[in-house]
Amino acid sequence: MSRRGARRCPGDRGNGARSARPSLARRAARVGRFRSSRRVVRYPPNDGTLPRHSCPHLRAWWLVPPDAPRVLLVIGAYHPEISAAGIQARAVASALAGRATFSVLATAVDPTLPPRDLVDGVPVYRARVDVRRRASRAAASIRVAAQFAAARDRFDLVHIHGISRKNVPVTTLARLFGKRILLHLHTAGQDEPAEASRAGVLGAWSFRQAELVLPVSPLLMDRCLASGVDRSRLRYAPNGVDPQRFAPPDEGARAALRAELGWPLDARVTLFVGFFSRDKRPDAVFRAWCREAARDPRAVLVFVGATVPKYYEIDGALFDRIRSGAAAAGLSGRVILADTTTAIERFFAAADVFALPSVREAMPLALLEAMSSGLACVASRLERSTDVLIQDGVNGRLVPPDDEDAWANALAELTSDCRRARELGRCARATVVDRFTVERSSRVWLDAYRELMDP
Numbered sequence: 001m002s003r004r005g006a007r008r009c010p011g012d013r014g015n016g017a018r019s020a021r022p023s024l025a026r027r028a029a030r031v032g033r034f035r036s037s038r039r040v041v042r043y044p045p046n047d048g049t050l051p052r053h054s055c056p057h058l059r060a061w062w063l064v065p066p067d068a069p070r071v072l073l074v075i076g077a078y079h080p081e082i083s084a085a086g087i088q089a090r091a092v093a094s095a096l097a098g099r100a101t102f103s104v105l106a107t108a109v110d111p112t113l114p115p116r117d118l119v120d121g122v123p124v125y126r127a128r129v130d131v132r133r134r135a136s137r138a139a140a141s142i143r144v145a146a147q148f149a150a151a152r153d154r155f156d157l158v159h160i161h162g163i164s165r166k167n168v169p170v171t172t173l174a175r176l177f178g179k180r181i182l183l184h185l186h187t188a189g190q191d192e193p194a195e196a197s198r199a200g201v202l203g204a205w206s207f208r209q210a211e212l213v214l215p216v217s218p219l220l221m222d223r224c225l226a227s228g229v230d231r232s233r234l235r236y237a238p239n240g241v242d243p244q245r246f247a248p249p250d251e252g253a254r255a256a257l258r259a260e261l262g263w264p265l266d267a268r269v270t271l272f273v274g275f276f277s278r279d280k281r282p283d284a285v286f287r288a289w290c291r292e293a294a295r296d297p298r299a300v301l302v303f304v305g306a307t308v309p310k311y312y313e314i315d316g317a318l319f320d321r322i323r324s325g326a327a328a329a330g331l332s333g334r335v336i337l338a339d340t341t342t343a344i345e346r347f348f349a350a351a352d353v354f355a356l357p358s359v360r361e362a363m364p365l366a367l368l369e370a371m372s373s374g375l376a377c378v379a380s381r382l383e384r385s386t387d388v389l390i391q392d393g394v395n396g397r398l399v400p401p402d403d404e405d406a407w408a409n410a411l412a413e414l415t416s417d418c419r420r421a422r423e424l425g426r427c428a429r430a431t432v433v434d435r436f437t438v439e440r441s442s443r444v445w446l447d448a449y450r451e452l453m454d455p
Contacts, residue, residue, distance in 0.1 A: 069100040069449035072148075072155040072179075074170050076162060078106040078126075079119050082306070082340050084365040085161040085186045088239050088441070093122055095442035100449060103154050105147055107140055107166070115147075125151060137165060145169040152177045157449055159184060160210070163191045163199075171206040180452045183210035184237065185220045188362040188385065189279075192220065193227035212448050217362040219384035235448050239363045240441030241372050243433050248374030248425070249349040257350040263336070267300040268415040271351035271375070273344060273366040274305045274358070277313040281357040281380075281402070286322050286335070288357075288407035292415055293331055299415060302336045304347055348373035352421060353414045359401045361385045368436050371396070371428035376414045376421035378407070389436070395427035 077083035079090055086106070093102045104119070108126040117124040125147040129140035144166050158174045160167060161184045174181050185191035196207035213229060214237035215221045224234055249257065258265055270289055274280040282303060293299040307319040319337070326335040338347070348354070354370035356379040361367075367389060370377050379386045380401035390396035397414065399406040414421045 063098050064101055067453070069157055069446070069453055070155045071100055071102050071157045071159050071449060072151070073102055073104045074144075074148075074158060074160045074166060075104060075106045076164060076166075077108070078104050078124055080342060081106075081108055081110060081113070082342070084239075085184070087365060088186075088438075089161060090120065090122075091240075091242060091438045092442045092445050094120055095438050096446055097121075099446060103151060105144060105151070105170075107144065123151075123154070141165050141169050145173060148173050149177075152179075156180065157182065157452055159445075159449075162186050163196050163203075163207070167196075167206040168199075168202045171209050175209060181210045182212045182214060182448055182452065183207065185213065185215040185224070186362060188217070188219055188382075189360050191362075192223045193229060194223070211452060214444070214448060215362075217385055218388055219382075220362050222384060235444065237444045237448070238436060238441065239365050239368055240436050240438040241365070241368045241432060242438050243372050243429070246345050246348060246369045246372035246432075248429065254350060257346055261346070261350055263300060263302075263350060264298070266298055268296060268298045268353075269300045269302055269351045270353045270355055270411060270415065271347060271370070272301070272303045272305070272355050272357075273347070273370075274356075275314050276303075276305055276307045276316070276318045278315055278318070279313070279358055279360040280305075281359060283318050283322055284402060284404065285355045285357040285407065285411075286325065288404050288411055289355075290325075290329060290331065291408040292412050293329075293334060295412070296415065300334050300336065302338065302347065302351065304338045304341065304344065306340050307337070344369065345373065348375060351375060352418075353378065353411065355407075355411065356380060356386065357401065357407065358382070363388070368432055371425075372432040372436075374422075374425040374429045376424040377428055378410045378414065389431065390428070394424075395431050396424055 073089050073093070075083070075086050075089055078086040089104070102122050104122060104124040106124060106126050107129045109129060109131065111128055113126055115126050115128070117126065127140045127143035127147060130136035148170060156179060158170065158179045159182045160170060171181060193207055197204045211233065212235055213224060213233050214235050215224060216237055216239050221234060221236055225231065255265055263269060272282055272285055274282070276282050286301065289299065289301045303322070306314055307316060322335070323337065326332045341347070348370055352375070354367070354375040354377045356364055356367050356377065358364065358380055361382055362385055364386065367377060367379055367386065371389065377390060377396040379390055379396065379398055381387060381398040382401070387398060390398050392398040397410045399410050414424070
């Protein structure tokens with residue numbers, strides 16, 4: 001992408017013209033040129049096509065004040081590809097429309113996605129990568145660097161999400177071009193100072209260059225402090241969700257959703273949402289659920305998540321074992337396997353119980369979405385992670401990870417006692433509305449941006 005092309009993106013002030021705002025007509029023309037090849041955008045709540053003027057950034061970008069932060073979000077996967085960090089970044093970018101301008105630099109495993117795109121009015125630059133091939137990963141780092149350099153006049157702040165191969169080239173270029181850096185830590189066991197150091201001298205250097213570090217959970221805060229990160233650089237930035245999008249349906253809407261999804265109206269549905277990876281433990285919840293299925297013929301288990309190993313953490317063998325295990329137990333008709341979707345709120349609204357059997361999490365976004373949807377939730381007890389969200393017996397259930405008996409008992413309790421499940425779900429939603437909304441998250445992000453922009 002040429003530098004001229006980069007300057008045609010909405011909200012760009014052009015090289016050397018930060019004090020002068022382009023005319024409305026000129027800015028409108030830039031938007032038209034950028035989006036001319038893509039007449040519509042996709043938006044998750046209904047997975048449908050919206051008019052271009054419905055996008056928050058297209059409505060508000062010309063109203064952004066001259067001193068508003070201009071931010072490049074550097075991320076692993078962005079819409080329509082799915083990652084927790086990408087979902088959170090997209091939601092916050094939408095919430096901050098009119099208060100900040102964003103562009104996105106992402107890698108993509110889908111070869112059909114264009115290298116230059118517009119999502120909700122936000123310019124998106126993609127670098128194609130096949131995570132299974134070392135040469136492709138190396139080439140992707142070069143493409144990321146090229147995209148960064150081409151778009152450098154569009155942003156002042158670089159907000160890097162997670163620790164990956166992108167960090168070193170992106171950090172190097174940010175320093176070269178005088179951009180200020182924020183580092184967002186999302187994943188326990190991966191986005192930590194110790195992991196950056198294991199990547200070598202350059203990996204450790206890139207971590208140190210971040211002027212602000214934003215951990216999403218107390219667990220990651222603790223690990224940063226234990227590794228010697230100065231507290232003055234840390235800003236606690238918990239994930240948040242939209243409680244209007246993720247809301248409990250009335251009985252009529254719930255019945256209609258079940259009919260659309262092909263679920264029995266009287267089924268007691270347990271829902272799992274996440275990658276089929278060893279850390280997510282989908283096979284563990286399947287084994288525990290099988291006990292409930294033997295007792296209650298209404299029990300149904302729904303899996304929603306990627307099963308094809310395009311992403312490095314996915315284990316296709318887990319999917320095969322669950323499918324063959326369901327067939328061997330005569331439960332194939334009661335185990336539903338659905339691929340990833342951008343309309344995940346429909347699944348939450350139609351389910352009864354949500355299960356998070358993971359052995360490694362920081363602040364699981366799927367759990368927040370389920371809680372906001374008013375579902376009774378069962379989660380692995382993970383210190384300074386899930387126990388920050390759920391108080392056992394008050395707004396959900398916490399059980400030891402990999403304890404099949406405890407999991408089976410907790411699932412049986414909630415699928416057999418509807419009143420108890422509804423009460424836990426009501427309290428779970430209250431927790432999210434009070435503490436974990438996307439509006440709260442967006443304020444933390446905006447405060448961090450403004451802090452770095454202050455002279």
